[in-house]
Amino acid sequence: MRISTIITILLSIALLPSCSFRKQEGISSDPIDAKVSKLISSMTLEEKIGQMTQITITALEKEGEPGILDKNKLREAIHKYKIGSILNTPNPGAPKPKRWNAILNEILAETNQTDKKIPIIYGIDAIHGASYTDGAVLFPQQIGMAATWDAELVEKCTAIAAYETRASSIPWVFSPDLDLPRHPAWSRLWESFGEDTYLSSQMAAAMVKGFQGDDVGASDKVATCLKHYIGYGSTTTGKDRTPSIIPERVLRQHDLPIYEKSINAGAKSIMISSGEINGIPVHASKKMITEILKDELDFKGFVVTDWQDIIYLHTRHKVASTMREAVKKSVMAGVDMSMVPDNYSFFEELFSLVSDGEVPMSRIDDAVSRILRVKFELDLFRTPVTDPKDYPDFGSPSSVAMSYIAASQSITLLKNTDKILPISKESKVLITGPTANSMKYLNGGWSYTWQGEKSDEYANDKLTILEAFKNKIGEQNVTYTPGVSIFEEIDIAKSVSLTNNADYIILCLGEHNYTETPGDINDLMITEPQIKLAQALAKLNKPIILILNEGRPRIISQFENDMNAVLQCYLPGNEGARALIDIVYGDINPSGKLPYNYPRYANSLQKYNRKYTESLGDTEQNDDADYQKSYNPQYEFGYGLSYTTFSYKNLNIDKIFMSKEDSIQITIDVQNSGIRTGKEVVQLYLKDMFASITPEVKTLKRFRKIELQPGEIKTVSFMIGIDDLKFVNENNEWVAESGEFEVMIGPLSKKIVLEKELKEP
Structure with a gap:
């Protein structure tokens, strides 16, 4: 040849x-x-810039008539400004699939009157299911999906979300969230997969596969939009959209690998972070968007801004003295589409910039090519709008069952003193606390509306925690009073008095519904009224089962010692209460594991993979036991109890000495040593004993969730290679240095040695 x-x-x-x-x-x-x-060769400049312009649907509605499109506004958007994308949900909230179809067809009718009939790409925040569609199945939020430690389950649930989003005639989702939060107070922590790079990358890739499948143009698949590139979850204040300080070495080792994994899985678009890193807004960073994302990671999809973020370069970040300069900075940095979202300032400024030669046509053609490619891949030119009649499984019982399974596998048992759980169905319970009787606390934000405040209205056929208890054991065995709201005392004395006829207190605490800036807090401690309620009940010498519904780990150390059992539900979705009650009564054996460290103190927020010098202890011995003294989270990353027990035996490594061309097989026997069937997450960690950059105490490298019958033993096998031993050095290069590494699974560990390369004389 x-x-x-x-x-x-x-x-x-x-x-x-x-x-x-x-x-x-x-x-x-x-x-x-x-x-x-x-x-592209046939398109005018106006048509090209229009493709780069995204407008919110509410900007096209009639004045005083929410949800009704103004034909003149729509005509102007399509014919004058040639817009290529629309996003968001119409007022007043989540439409049913039939209504979504009518909206998309109204837009299509207008684009069909244009010369080239280029279809609109409509984008939506499908955060935990088709969460802006009435009747869709809502799954646990991402932090709960991470707590399942089951990537296959995540992919299956996401495939249902893709199907139901397409049933809503929408082909593009702003999901998954790949942020790596470094501060537990951050208001979007629950939209992430937690604090670990490896766990996040595995879960994110699973979501991309679930949304897009092998053929993103299939009628049941949607294009993904990874967000928020990059460093968005690492604000120094813990508050939304505030600055991050992240050395490039750290960014490359911990943040970029999550994006790289999802890009390799085929993600079609990426949304840029609203924040800034080291004083540079990411929307204005050519290094981050073009040099690293597009060139180094070879990302072929298109890049879209977040809400109004080009405008914010001028008004908020103050790095552009005019709107014109802001547009030029962002487009030349590599932004392909602007979520403007409610005016045409981007279109007008960019048209002027290109006409004046300040932005080259090559940059415009590159951006438009990327956008059009995704539209062709989605098959929008042939099928711009799908028909809900073609989706008979929308909201089906089998899809609801998957949401229940996901919730049941995510809920994490954090404490179970004297095996108080599960409890008997014949016992009487007092249900109290602010999160017991509203769907808002099960779903959180991005549920039917931005802040999720209408979950009780849209999910009125679903069970709250209180309703699930009544449904399970009968109203005659359940007493209820809230005692407090999230922020105010109501009647703590009544909660105390009603314990007289109860065998158990079910104390439901947590957070209100929120996301983004409205969720910012000044204190990571759970709110004062909830602390008072917990402390008052703790004086009664009644067994208390603490149920947490929260998007981030609110500190509970002021009363945790007095709780007999603790269950972390995260934000488990519409089937979360059913799953919770089945765990409380033993019909389900809990198997969730924490995807973050749960802090004990507000000023002790170390991650599990901390550096040794983050926890020096009280002496100068400098051994591992000493370092552990000042590292004392309430519960550690990867932790979660079961109603059965598991034992680890026979950790074997097929070779101790490893060259840079080798891989190592690691096996371990895991036995269910209890009397109930249960699921266990087998977690493999590596420790680099010594390195030129201070090593982490341990780092997750592999995991696998297995199910074992009582007495059953399974051998779990992992392969690790040279890439698992690498870190990013001071020159921002991935390197593996020779020396000892420790392999840790459960309570067992063994050493391996990466040999030095022998150089030719």
Whole structure:
């Protein structure tokens, strides 16, 4: 075979698209490239800039008539400004699929009157299911999905979310959230997968696969939008959209790998962080967007801003003295689409900039090519709007069952003194606390509305915690009073008095519904009224089962010692109460594990993979036991109890000495040593004993969730390679240094040695 032929074949393979158009007879280039090039060559500058412009649907509604599109506004958007994208939910809240279809068809009718009939790409925040569609199945929020430690389950649930989003005629979702929160007070922690890079990357890739499948153009799949690139969850204050200080070495080691994994899984778009890193807003950073994301990580999809963030370069960040300068900075940094979202300032400024030669046409063509490519991959030119009649499984019992399974596997048993749980169905319970009787506390934000305040209205056929208890054991066995709200005392004395006829107190505490800036807090401690209620009940010598519904770990150390059992529910979704009650009564054996460290004190917020010098202890011995003294979280990352017990035996490593070309097989026997069937998450951690950059105490490298019958033993096998031993050095390079490493699974550990490379004399 001739060299030129081989090169042609290799190039054609490299350019194969990840969509339904990829199968070709013989040797050819990507057919989508040809379609995109042909279309762009015929487009005017106005049409190109229009494709880069995204407008919120509410800006197109009639004055005083929420939810009704103004035909003149829509016509102006489509015909004058040639917009390529619309986002968000119409007023007043989540429509049913039939209404979504009518809205999308109204928009389509207008685009069909244009010269080129380029379809709109409609985007929505499908955060935990098709969460802006009335009747859709709502799953646990991302932090709860992370607590399942089950990537296969996450993919299955996300595939249902994709199906139901397409049933709503919407092809593009602003999900998953890949933020790596470094401060537990951050108001969007619950939208993330927690504090660990490896766990987050595995879960994020599973969501991308669930949303997009093998063919993003299929009628039951949607395009993903990874967010928020990058460093958004690492604010120094713990408050939303405040600055982050992150060395590039740290960013490359902990944040970028999550994005890289999802980009390799085929993610089609990325949303830029609203924040700034080291004084540079990410929307204005050519290094972050073009040099690292597009060039280094080879991201081929398109980049979209977050809400109004180009405008904020001028008004908030103050790095652009005019709106014109803000547009130029962001577009030249690599932004492809602006979520403007309610005016045409971006369009007008960019048109002027290109006309004046300040932004080259090559940058515009690159941006538009990326956007059009995704539209072709989604098959929007042939099927711009789907029909809800083609989705008979929308809201189906089988999909609801998957939400229940996810909730039951996410809920984490953190304490179970004297095996108080599970309790008998014949016992009488007092239900008290602010989160006991509202769906808002099960779903949180991004549920039907932005802040999730209407969950009781939209999910009125679902069970609150109180209703689930009554449904399970009968109203005659349940007494209820709230005692307090999240922020105010109501009648703590009544809660105390009603314990007289109860065998158990079910204390339901947590947080109100929130997301983004409205969720900012000044104190990580759980609110004062809830502390007072817990402390008053603790004086009664009655067994207390603490139920937490919270988006972040609110500190409970003032009364945790007095609780007999603690269950962390996170934000478990519409089926969360059913799952919780089945765990309380033993019909389900809990298997969730924490995806973050749960802090004990407000000024002791170390992550599990901390540096040794973060916890020096009280002496100068400098051994591991000493370091542990000042590291004392309430509960540690990866922790979670079961109603059965598991024992770990026979940790084996197939080789102790490893070269840089080797991989190592690690096996361990795990036995269910209790009397109930249960699921266990087998977690493998590595410790670099010594390194040129101070090593972490331990780092998660592998995990697997297994189910074991009583007495059953399973051998779990893991493979690790040279990449698992690497870290980013002071030159921002990934390196593996020779020396000792410790492999840790459960209570067992063994050493391996990475050998030095022998250089030629």
